[in-house]
Amino acid sequence: xxMSKNKGNSFERLICKQLSLWWSEGKSDDIxxxxxxxxxxxxxxxxxxKATKNHDGDIGCVDASGQPFLDLFILExxxxxxxxxxxxxxxxxxxxxxxxxxxxxxxLEMQRKRLGKPxxxxxxxxxxxxxxxFMPMRAASLxxxxxxxxxxxxxxxxxxxxxxxxxxxxxxxxxxxxxxxTPQRIIELASRE
Numbered sequence: 370x371x372m373s374k375n376k377g378n379s380f381e382r383l384i385c386k387q388l389s390l391w392w393s394e395g396k397s398d399d400i401x402x403x404x405x406x407x408x409x410x411x412x413x414x415x416x417x418x419k420a421t422k423n424h425d426g427d428i429g430c431v432d433a434s435g436q437p438f439l440d441l442f443i444l445e446x447x448x449x450x451x452x453x454x455x456x457x458x459x460x461x462x463x464x465x466x467x468x469x470x471x472x473x474x475x476x477l478e479m480q481r482k483r484l485g486k487p488x489x490x491x492x493x494x495x496x497x498x499x500x501x502x503f504m505p506m507r508a509a510s511l512x513x514x515x516x517x518x519x520x521x522x523x524x525x526x527x528x529x530x531x532x533x534x535x536x537x538x539x540x541x542x543x544x545x546x547x548x549x550x551t552p553q554r555i556i557e558l559a560s561r562e
Contacts, residue, residue, distance in 0.1 A: 378403070380448035381427050384492055384500070388428070391547045392435055400435040401428050425484055426477075437559035438552070441508075443486050445477055447493040455540060458527055471529065474503060478535055487562055492543055502546050506537035511558055517549045 389400040426443040457468035477489035488508040494500035525540040
């Protein structure tokens, strides 16, 4: 649907600007930008055994200063899907339909492995709600320290029974997450990888 696609494109642009402002401490809104066809170009080239730097997932960087973030994460943005909830993962029975959120996470995990990146980040905003950030627990435990204010915000932890090797997935409201994770911390972690 064209309307859905435009809505998704607008959301990706908004997230790119938010990430850019966060990364540059308010100095620039154009460090990160949407990838060609939401990573489709990279996917097609990967089928031919070719790599496409900074074009995986939904967000790439157009300024080299953002590279450490993309060295650690592949990013996917989703908007809408208002009936989707983490409950669809938590209380799913053997005959339940597969959760879209779980499908997105599994796709990101496959892409992460293919690209050799340490982690993935899924940003999902239901209609008229705040955006949530899903990531592997290991990523959150390295990004956040004990002094983080995030323990004041509601978040969730999910065990994915269909992907036990992935470990736990954590969910944070996006804006408080960005407030509590510094770009310097990400640069430090990227230099170790």
